[in-house]
Amino acid sequence: DIQMTQSPSSLSASVGDRVTITCQASQDISNYLHWYQQKPGKAPKLLIYDASNLETGVPSRFSGSGSGTDFTFTISSLQPEDIATYYCQQYDNLMYTFGQGTKLEIK
Amino acid sequence: QVQLQESGPGLVKPSQTLSLTCTVSGGSISSGGHYWSWIRQYPGKGLEWIGYIYYSGSTYYTPSLKSRVTISVDTSKNQFSLKLSSVTAADTAVYYCARDKTVTRGRTYAFDIWGQGTTVTVSS
Numbered sequence: 001d002i003q004m005t006q007s008p009s010s011l012s013a014s015v016g017d018r019v020t021i022t023c024q025a026s027q028d029i030s031n032y033l034h035w036y037q038q039k040p041g042k043a044p045k046l047l048i049y050d051a052s053n054l055e056t057g058v059p060s061r062f063s064g065s066g067s068g069t070d071f072t073f074t075i076s077s078l079q080p081e082d083i084a085t086y087y088c089q090q091y092d093n094l095m096y097t098f099g100q101g102t103k104l105e106i107k
Numbered sequence: 108q109v110q111l112q113e114s115g116p117g118l119v120k121p122s123q124t125l126s127l128t129c130t131v132s133g134g135s136i137s138s139g140g141h142y143w144s145w146i147r148q149y150p151g152k153g154l155e156w157i158g159y160i161y162y163s164g165s166t167y168y169t170p171s172l173k174s175r176v177t178i179s180v181d182t183s184k185n186q187f188s189l190k191l192s193s194v195t196a197a198d199t200a201v202y203y204c205a206r207d208k209t210v211t212r213g214r215t216y217a218f219d220i221w222g223q224g225t226t227v228t229v230s231s
Binding site for chain 1: 144152153154155156167169203205208215216217218219221222223224
C-alpha cells in the first residue's frame with residue numbers, strides 16, 4: 001500500500017502570510033493527488049484536484065503543484081477564514097488514502 | 108445541485124451491524140458516470156475510505172474492512188447503503204458518503220460532493 005506523509009502536522013501563520021503544506025507519496029502516483037479543507041463540524045471540501053486544478057468556486061489564493069511523489073499546497077495570502085485542517089488524498093491501484101492532516105492556526 | 112444526506116442509528120452495540128443510508132438529491136445515481144463512496148473519520152481526525160459502489164452494483168472495498176463491509180445501491184430510491192458487521196469501539200467515527208468527481212476525460216478519484224456526516228458510536 002502507498003503511504004502518504006503530510007507535513008507539517010500543525011502550522012501557525014499570520015494573516016497575509018504565504019503558507020505551504022507538503023505531501024509525499026511512498027511511490028509514484030502520477031497526479032492523482034487532491035487537497036481538502038475541513039472546518040470544525042463540517043465535511044471536507046475539495047479545493048484542488050489532480051494536483052494542480054482549482055475546484056470551481058475556490059479562491060485563486062489556493063494552489064497546488066507536483067507530480068509523482070512530491071506535492072505542495074499553497075495559500076498565497078492567508079485569510080482569517082482559511083483557518084481549518086487541510087488534508088491531501090491520493091488514489092492508486094483501486095485504493096484511496098488520506099494524509100494525516102495539517103491544522104492551520106492564526107498567529 | 109447534487110446533495111448527499113446520511114441517515115441511520117447513532118448508537119450501535121458491540122458485535123452488531125452498523126447500517127447507514129445515503130440519499131442522493133438533485134441528481135440520479137442511475138445516470139452513471141460517478142462512483143459513490145463511504146468514508147469515515149475517527150475521533151482523532153484521521154480519514155479512512157471504506158469502499159465504493161457504481162450504479163450497476165459494482166463495488167470495491169478497502170482490504171482491511173472487506174470481510175465486514177457490504178455496500179449496496181437502490182436506484183429506485185436514489186440511495187446507497189453501508190453495512191458494517193461485528194462492530195467494536197474501534198468503529199466509532201463520523202461516517203460520510205461522498206461522490207467521486209468526474210471531468211471530461213473521466214474520473215479524477217477526488218471527492219467533490221460530501222454528505223454532512225453522521226456520528227456513529229459503538230457502545231453497550
